[in-house]
Amino acid sequence: MSLIDSVSLPRSFRLPRVDGLIQWIVPLAIIAIWQVASVTGFVPTRVLPAPSDVVLAGWKLLLSGELVRNIWVSFWRASIGFLIGGGIGFAFGLANGLSQLSAKLTDTTLQMVRNVPHLALIPLVILWFGIDESAKLFLVALGVFFPIYLNTLHGIRTVDPQLIEMGRIYGMSDGELFRRVIFPGALPSIFVGIRFALGIMWLTLIVAETIAASSGLGYMAMQAREFMLIDVVVLSILIYALLGKLADSASRVLERLTLSWHPAFQKR
Amino acid sequence: MQTALRTSLPETELADRANFAPQARIVREERPVQTSGLPLSIRGLRKSFGDNEVLRGIDLHIPVGQFVAIVGKSGCGKSTLLRLVAGLETIDAGSIGFGQDVQPEDIRVMFQEPRLLPWARVLDNVEVGLGRDRASSDAHARAEKALTEVGLVDKRDQWPSVLSGGQKQRVALARALVSRPRVLALDEPLGALDALTRISMQRLLERVWRDQGFTAILVTHDVSEAVALADRVLVIEEGRIAHDVTVNAARPRERGSVELAGLEGSILSHLLSADDRT
Structure with a gap:
């Protein structure tokens, strides 16, 4: 007994700290190898600048205020586009999940539109909106709409009908039934939609900003390419990666908070 | 607590039984103190799903506070009967009455799944x-x-x-x-539990029923559960009540006693003979 205690206790204390670090081993190793390869001249700096050069470029842009401004512009576009597209997708998902009439009326149309790759609309969008903000917001919103629509709809349709019957037996009104049974039941699926949508959000924004923009991270990368500033190009790409990871982490935290009842989130 | 349960019946309930249930012949000594139950009168009840007539005219009276078990082969309509009593399905023909106006809170259902x-x-x-x-x-x-x-x-x-x-x-x-x-409808609530948990749940059910005095209707495929818990066991065959068996054994009942085993055997033979005929 005492032997088991003395073995298992330090283990359980050590594990979380190792877990936190373990995910950073691979990225850090890649950066280290990359730095060595650049310094030794194995990789020419015209192909890929050393990590230290990228950091330096980032520092310069940070001091000039350009970096913060561009990140802010991109972040703003991403969030507003996400809110608009996600909001509309959620609304349609709710309507079509709850009402047969609404589903019959709009679902076929939405499924047809879904099969058009939204990035194929860029030429049309530029003709409509120019390279205005609304062009980027439109594209992001359109891209984000479908994963949220589909997963909200799926979530609502797959709520356990036995629970809905139970709610009715116990005298829940329609509003209560939605708030206490249908919405919480659909939530795990809605989160899947949100995480898909976040990925599409960044992808759409990058493409839109590199093709038609006068500010933002994508624009910064394209400008840098014009002037052969390869360190800035790499920096922009890394910042995209970081922002994407950040958005994903944020949705995970939200998921953890709202789905604490779910067996999958009760491990720790 | 237990002694309090053994007090005599209130007059209203005696009247109830005299009026509605001369055929039931209940001679249980221990009655719940609170008679919060409702009587149940079912007349000419029919229900079809499409071309399939599930219930073909059920006439049934359940006096206040009685514990009734309904057994039958799967598909005989026992669950449908329960769902009609609980108001979960619409009635095709006939009536279900509770002797007075009821509130939704007066009738509760428990399913096989906890939900x-x-x-x-x-x-x-x-x-x-x-x-x-x-x-x-x-x-x-x-x-x-x-x-x-x-x-x-x-x-x-x-x-x-x-x-x-x-x-x-x-x-x-x-x-x-x-x-x-005032009425508790139980649709195989213990069907998914293991044998030991089942027995302790049966005891719990019996205890709360005796404490609270509601009318209980239990649908089960387990005949031994039916005779262990119920005052009366109904056997349903092809949408009709084929047998109405009164269980007079005193409570608390001893599971596996000769008396209960005999009853269980005779009900089972009813069920099996129906099987042979078809």
Whole structure:
């Protein structure tokens, strides 16, 4: 007994700290190898600048205020586009999940539109909106709409009908039934939609900003390419990666908070 | 507590039985003190799903506070009968009466699945059972009391997913009982439990029924469960009541006693002989 205690206790204390670090081993190793390869001249700096050069470029842009401004512009576009597209997708998902009439009326149309790759609309969008903000917001919103629509709809349709019957037996009104049974039941699926949508959000924004923009991270990368500033190009790409990871982490935290009842989130 | 249960019947209930149930011949000595149950009169009840006539004219009277078990082969219409009583299906023909106007809270159902909300804590799940009284100030206290009755008050703040199958069903029972129903309809509530949990759940059911005096209707495929719990066992065959068996054994009943085993055997032979005919 005492032997088991003395073995298992330090283990359980050590594990979380190792877990936190373990995910950073691979990225850090890649950066280290990359730095060595650049310094030794194995990789020419015209192909890929050393990590230290990228950091330096980032520092310069940070001091000039350009970096913060561009990140802010991109972040703003991403969030507003996400809110608009996600909001509309959620609304349609709710309507079509709850009402047969609404589903019959709009679902076929939405499924047809879904099969058009939204990035194929860029030429049309530029003709409509120019390279205005609304062009980027439109594209992001359109891209984000479908994963949220589909997963909200799926979530609502797959709520356990036995629970809905139970709610009715116990005298829940329609509003209560939605708030206490249908919405919480659909939530795990809605989160899947949100995480898909976040990925599409960044992808759409990058493409839109590199093709038609006068500010933002994508624009910064394209400008840098014009002037052969390869360190800035790499920096922009890394910042995209970081922002994407950040958005994903944020949705995970939200998921953890709202789905604490779910067996999958009760491990720790 | 137990001695209090043995007091004599209130007059109203005696009158009830005299009027409605001369054929039932109940000679149970111990009656619940509170006669909060409702009598049930079913006349000419029919129900079809498409071309399939599931119930073909059921006539049945259940006096106040009686514990009735309904057995039959699967597909005989026993669950349909229960769902009609609980108001979960519409009646094609005939009537179901409770002798007076009933509130939705007066009739509660318990299913084979616990049907707890996974995203609500145990106590909140029980509060759901209060129906329109959910918003009242004593909702918490009442839910806690119901949980105490099923012995799970210490789990009040847990998620349902951490409970065992038997515990979930006890929470479902607390939810059904929290509004003090006058009729409790049970649709194979113990069907999914293991043998030992089943027996302890049967004891719990019998205890709360005796304490609260509601009218209980239990649909089960387990004949030994039916004779262990019920005052009266109905055998349904092809949408009709084929046999109406009174169980006179004194409570608390001893499971596996000769008397119960004999009854169980005769009911089973009814069921099996029906099988042979078809």
